[in-house]
Amino acid sequence: MSDHVTDPATEAFVAHRNLLFTVAYEMLGSVADAEDVLQETWLRWVGVDLSQVRDQRAYLVRITTRQALNRLRTLQRRKDAYVGPWLPEPLLTAPDVADDVELSENLSLALMLILETLSPTERAVFVLREVFDFGYDDIAATIDKSPSAARQIAYRARRHVDARRPRTPVSPEETRAVLDSFQSALATGNLQGLLDVLAPDVVFVSDGGGLKLAALRPVVGADKVLRYMAGSVDKAGGAFTSEPTAINGNPGLILRVDGVIDGVLALRVDNAHVTGLYYVRNPEKLTHVESETALASR
Structure with a gap:
């Protein structure tokens, strides 16, 4: 043989x-x-x-x-x-992705949404430099620019992203603690508990892709977000449950109605409060949240 x-x-x-x-x-x-x-x-x-x-x-x-x-x-x-806001497709990830702090931060839906505001070349340079630690010579060869031009693009992209990400790095443990408080308040219908964990200027972005009901624009402000979420739970009918999981290397929730996945909720946390909620309901984007996707930074 x-x-x-x-x-x-x-x-x-x-x-x-x-x-x-x-x-x-x-x-x-x-x-x-x-x-x-x-x-x-x-x-x-x-x-x-x-x-x-x-x-x-x-x-x-x-x-x-x-x-x-x-x-x-x-x-x-x-x-x-696209109908309504577009969010990246969420992935169920293995624990080793969360252990890679830089990779998990850059894979978060919040950060990936920030990358959407870069030009294609800026995004490529940022990803290769900040996420995968490629040298400027290799980056320059990839985008057909000189190393000095690649360096300038990287600086511009990093400055743009840094202006929009949380000012201080948030550990997975801190995010998980905030998520636990959020989930507990959500499960018990504790509106004051939800208000306590939401930042006053929290932003809720939902992606239904025209296939599921979702807000056509971001909902801004704790009171408005709370009313929208409460209304969504009422409209869903059935038994509403939430399950903590690792989404894109970060703590998140899989939400189910009568045992069927309704969507995936990712959080952005800053100063121990939820500053961003990203809810993906488009069923075409929920096919990779029940089995782990293998990712790597090197």
Whole structure:
């Protein structure tokens, strides 16, 4: 019986697949689009002369990033026609993702939503530099710019993101503690408890994609968010339950009505209060919250 032999191109691709998927997903916020990018990466990779490749990981990431940049333009047209706010597709993640503090922070729905405000090139540079710690030479080769230009783009993107993220880093433990208080108040219908944990200027963003009822604009302010959430629970009817889980490497909730998944709720926490609530109800975006998705930063 002969041993199974894997060719070098396949071996390298498989070895780095989780990283490549994570790069594509971080760029696009869509699993289907990230998988399409990986397929396009593979088709280009098998035509490469490996004897000319100095760093296979960097080369594969370069192909993936370029394909993701191309797809971002198509995805933007879909977002422009989207019904209501667009949120990234949530992923159920393994504990090792949460253990990688930088990766989990950058994969949070709140941070990924901030990345939506960058230009495609700025997003690519930010992701490669801040999330995956690529050097400016490799980044420059990916975006066809000089290293100094890549450095300037990285600085501009980082300044833009830093102005919009929480001022002080929030640990997963702090987020989980706030989430526990939020979930407890939600489960018992304790409106004052919910008000206590919500920041006065909290923002609630819901994504139904035109397939499920959702607010067509962000709801701003603790009182308005509370009224909207209470109304949504009443309209849902049935038995409403919430289950703590790890979404994109961060604490979140899977909400069910009569045992059926209604949506996934992610939180942004700052100064021990909820400053952002991101509720994904679009059923097309809930296909990866019952089994873990493998992600990697290296």
